[in-house]
Amino acid sequence: MGFKIPDDRILIFDGAMGTMLQNRGLKVGGIPELLNITNIELIGAIHKEYLTAGADVISANTFGANRFKAEKAGRPLEELVIPAVKAAKREASAYRNKFVALDIGPCGRVLQPTGDLPFEEAVEVFAEVVRAGSDAGADLILL
Amino acid sequence: MAETPELLLKEAARFLGIKNNIPPQLEERINELYNILTETATPRSVWRIFQIEAGEVSVTFDDAFSIQGKDLAQILRGCQRAVLLAATLGSSVDKLIGRLQATAMDDAVILNACATAEIEALCRRAEGEILRGMDKDSFLTMRYSPGYGDVPLAESEKIITALCAQKQVGLTLTRTNILVPLKSVTAVIGINKDKREEYGGCPGCGLQDSCPFRKRGESCGL
Numbered sequence: 001m002g003f004k005i006p007d008d009r010i011l012i013f014d015g016a017m018g019t020m021l022q023n024r025g026l027k028v029g030g031i032p033e034l035l036n037i038t039n040i041e042l043i044g045a046i047h048k049e050y051l052t053a054g055a056d057v058i059s060a061n062t063f064g065a066n067r068f069k070a071e072k073a074g075r076p077l078e079e080l081v082i083p084a085v086k087a088a089k090r091e092a093s094a095y096r097n098k099f100v101a102l103d104i105g106p107c108g109r110v111l112q113p114t115g116d117l118p119f120e121e122a123v124e125v126f127a128e129v130v131r132a133g134s135d136a137g138a139d140l141i142l143l
Numbered sequence: 144m145a146e147t148p149e150l151l152l153k154e155a156a157r158f159l160g161i162k163n164n165i166p167p168q169l170e171e172r173i174n175e176l177y178n179i180l181t182e183t184a185t186p187r188s189v190w191r192i193f194q195i196e197a198g199e200v201s202v203t204f205d206d207a208f209s210i211q212g213k214d215l216a217q218i219l220r221g222c223q224r225a226v227l228l229a230a231t232l233g234s235s236v237d238k239l240i241g242r243l244q245a246t247a248m249d250d251a252v253i254l255n256a257c258a259t260a261e262i263e264a265l266c267r268r269a270e271g272e273i274l275r276g277m278d279k280d281s282f283l284t285m286r287y288s289p290g291y292g293d294v295p296l297a298e299s300e301k302i303i304t305a306l307c308a309q310k311q312v313g314l315t316l317t318r319t320n321i322l323v324p325l326k327s328v329t330a331v332i333g334i335n336k337d338k339r340e341e342y343g344g345c346p347g348c349g350l351q352d353s354c355p356f357r358k359r360g361e362s363c364g365l
Contacts, residue, residue: 027207029304108315113241114234114324116317 102133185233
């Protein structure tokens with residue numbers, strides 16, 4: 001479904017994902033996006049809670065999904081992003097007019113010259129998340 | 144405890160390798176650059192207390208993650224709790240040093256020394272605040288940072304993640320585990336009830352045999 005902000009409606013976004021996961025046992029220093037592979041039902045249940053509470057837009061569990069995190073987790077990036085977006089879509093589809101955002105957070109590295117990340121690589125780092133997320137059917141991107 | 148500007152100035156001189164009798168002209172320049180540094184820096188720090196278990200070669204925090212290091216484990220032996228600390232002077236200081244390196248190399252060297260003195264002072268201020276929040280009979284062990292002794296530089300990432308230090312104070316790592324901003328510190332500090340001698344100073348330091356300060360009959364002051 002295409003996403004367009006309605007003129008006559010205030011859209012409510014969901015709340016934080018990380019604290020919800022920590023309340024449910026994610027350990028400090030754990031990688032939240034790995035749960036997209038190991039426990040997607042938990043992610044779906046959190047989305048459902050936010051939808052039930054009245055959120056119009058739910059954010060997929062992709063805030064920290066990027067090639068650096070994927071490398072650390074030993075998984076391809078797509079395996080972290082695609083199930084996350086699909087799970088959110090599945091939950092949102094139970095309601096009318098609910099949207100799924102591909103959530104993109106900082107990649108953890110700083111651009112040159114302050115840091116060591118070349119501009120072109122940064123573009124690619126974010127582009128590949130966008131490609132995976134939009135292929136999986138995200139309605140919008142939350143930066 | 145607030146540290147006097149004179150003390151910080153002397154510390155900056157010490158980092159430049161000058162022990163006593165700072166030439167007046169240089170002292171004035173250090174003073175000027177220290178003032179510029181304080182105007183430029185955006186000092187921020189974040190810390191949290193964890194339950195720990197010190198093993199043989201690593202220390203486990205909140206049963207969730209471990210930081211590797213035999214020396215560190217030795218220092219934290221007997222501690223039930225430890226603080227993880229992340230502190231930074233902010234990226235404007237890096238930019239300023241970079242600019243000076245291109246325009247006035249001598250000033251860049253002096254400002255670098257001032258920034259080192261200032262980040263150390265920021266860590267000491269944080270330690271003071273940590274101590275104020277604890278029982279009177281608690282002591283802090285020496286501050287131990289990744290890259291020091293046998294704690295790998297890569298362990299900084301665990302400290303940054305555990306403290307959400309990227310979000311809280313803007314601290315990140317390069318691919319080779321160098322902190323960005325450069326004038327930053329990540330550290331582990333043990334909390335204990337009895338004060339052991341090796342908690343501060345040279346006796347507990349893994350670098351005591353090769354330390355340039357000690358060769359000159361001084362100490363780094365930690």
